[in-house]
Amino acid sequence: ALAARLACQNVANGADPTRLKRLLDENKRAILARDNETAFRTNAEFHEEVLALADNKMLTDILNPILMRMHRLSGDKLDLSTVHAEHVDLYEALTSGDLKIADMSARNHTSSYKDRTRKKLSESDEDATAS
Numbered sequence: 001a002l003a004a005r006l007a008c009q010n011v012a013n014g015a016d017p018t019r020l021k022r023l024l025d026e027n028k029r030a031i032l033a034r035d036n037e038t039a040f041r042t043n044a045e046f047h048e049e050v051l052a053l054a055d056n057k058m059l060t061d062i063l064n065p066i067l068m069r070m071h072r073l074s075g076d077k078l079d080l081s082t083v084h085a086e087h088v089d090l091y092e093a094l095t096s097g098d099l100k101i102a103d104m105s106a107r108n109h110t111s112s113y114k115d116r117t118r119k120k121l122s123e124s125d126e127d128a129t130a131s
Helices: 002-012 018-032 036-054 057-077 080-094 099-130
Strands: none
Touching: 002 036, 002 057, 002 080, 002 099, 018 036, 018 080, 036 057, 036 080, 080 099
């Protein structure tokens, strides 16, 4: 949420969100083409670009290892269409200039991402146990 607020503030002050939009578009094309490798890569790069727009080295140093672990944990278990829709909401929030909306969108995305990843990992554990 802090990264989203900082990114929103920086975009409002002139930081360029073009790469974020390009990543969203590339992600959507990859999802439609069932190109999961590109879809997962652009998902990770979207998060990296939000951090780049936040322009806070300490925050980036703290969050990058966490994001890498989250992406590895979720692996191919993500519902890419749902994540894409959340990223669209986050992009709109970041470019709105409204820090509260950016904060709320980031918190919602983080919470649902965590819940989906936990659910998928639990299902994987149950499948492994049943085998």
